[in-house]
Amino acid sequence: MGLQILIILYVLVALTLVVSILLHGAKPSKTLGWLLAIFTVPVGGILLYLLLGRNRRKNKLIRLKKERFFKFPKPSIEQTAVMRGQFKKIMTLVYKNSHFPPTGGNELVLLKDGKTTFETIFKALEAAKTTIHLQYYIFEEGELADAFLKLFEKKVREGVSVRMIYDGVGSFSLSKKYIDKLESIGVLVYPFLPFKFGRFFRSLNYRNHRKIIVIDGQIGFTGGINISDKYLKGDATLGKWHDMHLQITGAAAEHLDYVFALDWYLVSEQEINLIPSANKEKKVLNTSLVQIVAGGPDDDFASLEQTYFAMINKAEKYIYITNPYIIPGQAILQALQTAALSGIDVRLLISEQADSKIVGWSVRSYFEALLKAGVKIYLFPDGFLHSKIIVSDDAITTIGTANLDDRSFEQNYEVNALIYDEVFAKLLKTDFLNDANISKSLSYTEFINRPWSDKLKEGFGKLFSALL
Incomplete structure (x- = not known):
């Protein structure tokens, strides 16, 4: 009798979470993943969802009215x-999301x-x-x-x-x-x-x-x-x-x-x-023009993701990105691929060493799709590279705390400075190219012939990419 009561309670909790996921789920892929986890991993699936899965943009943990x-x-x-x-569109986007003018x-x-x-x-x-x-x-x-x-x-x-x-x-x-x-x-x-x-x-x-x-x-x-x-x-x-x-x-x-x-x-x-x-x-x-962009899970939109997305789409000649945690969602991945296939010089500078094996596998799991589209990837060999930099077209740069991953876009409170300044952009461009020159340039042909064990690790890492 006691076991039956526990089973009934478990089913009721699971169904309650299912209703919540269907009402408030942010992305179809995540929604399906959490539904499968809840029904295929007894107890563990519910605990994981409670810890990592809830969409805070719909169900806010702290209901703070900024204008209060x-x-x-x-x-x-x-x-x-x-x-x-x-840069009207980017400036307006940041202002509407973060309320800070340039x-x-x-x-x-x-x-x-x-x-x-x-x-x-x-x-x-x-x-x-x-x-x-x-x-x-x-x-x-x-x-x-x-x-x-x-x-x-x-x-x-x-x-x-x-x-x-x-x-x-x-x-x-x-x-x-x-x-x-x-x-x-x-x-x-x-x-x-x-x-x-x-x-x-x-x-x-x-x-x-x-x-x-x-x-x-x-x-x-x-x-x-x-x-x-x-x-x-x-x-x-x-x-x-x-x-x-x-x-x-x-x-x-x-x-x-x-x-x-x-x-x-x-x-x-x-x-x-x-x-x-x-x-x-x-x-x-028109010089030293700076705009602060801040984002967090309580905001209505993923402001840092939208800013990065807009910068990639705005690029006309080049966009260079330095970041140790490039685990792109579908929007950022497609933006990078589209830019490269359109003839934009897209380069990523990533630390060759990772501070977490599973994170490193997850980052590398996207290399093949990026390289195939013509994105150039450089692995920095000297220690660990933790910078979060984007520079584009000798015109716009961003420095801050946000990585190119779902955690920075969806779960973390982050802040970046957007800088609309030619001199500063050229300074960062030179720094990027200097670091790229001492880094290992990946070849698509060589990369697709990597050992099957590496591919298996990367596939495993990719499964957890939305949670890292």
Whole structure:
């Protein structure tokens, strides 16, 4: 009798989930996959779906109305004029998704690898006068973390307000002892969706992958670099850790501060009164033009995916992409193939080594389809390449935190800077070509003749590509 009751309960739960999937499923392929999992993997299928499968765009975990306490920046007359120019469609798309118009007069500094990045960050932090806002997916204890702690203590004594957010999963190793030290010196610190039994199934799959520092609302940093000593010392297994970061001084840094303030409200339910800088934009808007694009699973649309898709489709001469996790969905895959088949020079620079075997297999599972269409793929051999860069047509670039995979597009909170600047685009293009020159260029003919064991591993990895 007891077993029959359990079976009936299981069937009722399964049917409830089936109804939910049919009503709210985002993609037919995923919907079918989850239906099969629920009915073919007893108990396990339901648990996996509760952990990884729910469509948060329809059933929001945190119902945050952005307009509740923020009046997002409205485009000025100059910005409106810019949004009618060459990149009108992309600018309008980003504005409608993320509410940030393009801003001119920004000073940009490209920061390559950890040593240069953290030297620049600490110099800027030393000069902070009023506020330091910092959030990271990975914040690991070590020499860097100790240096931040020491600096924060000094700045708090000087009257600077220091706020910090760390992701509950990405920074899972961050000890209570270290957090207690932060709080004891006056740093306001909160985790983003930490492990809690009551909401374990509702929140585990949704992470804050952003890396943001904003100082006095005027100097901002974002990119791929987390706070970890491996950026200075390398990794015992992967070797040197390569990455790219960006320093922004100007109005776009204020927009990064809006992103931080929204996340701060999410974790603390406390509002930050952001006061726009008195510094006006420079009148010349066709240089150092920057637009912030932020996205997360609570938004109505996958803003980062749409931005990448629009950039690929907009390319007329070339589009070069550096990213360790290129696991494209159907839209991005078809956009890359279409661009290459149309005569666009499409190149991908990917780390030869992977920080996860199954992720590496999944990434490589798409190589054959890309190479066949004429996409050029380069494998970077020196350590691990973690940068997230796109540059196109000597005109537009993006640097940020978002990978080219479903996790960044659907489950993570991400942020990128779109830069409409010829000089900056050429700088990144040169950097890309230099790295490509020391990398291994894949041949379609050679790749399709790879060992069957590699093909089997890649097929296995592809099965999990939507979850990685």
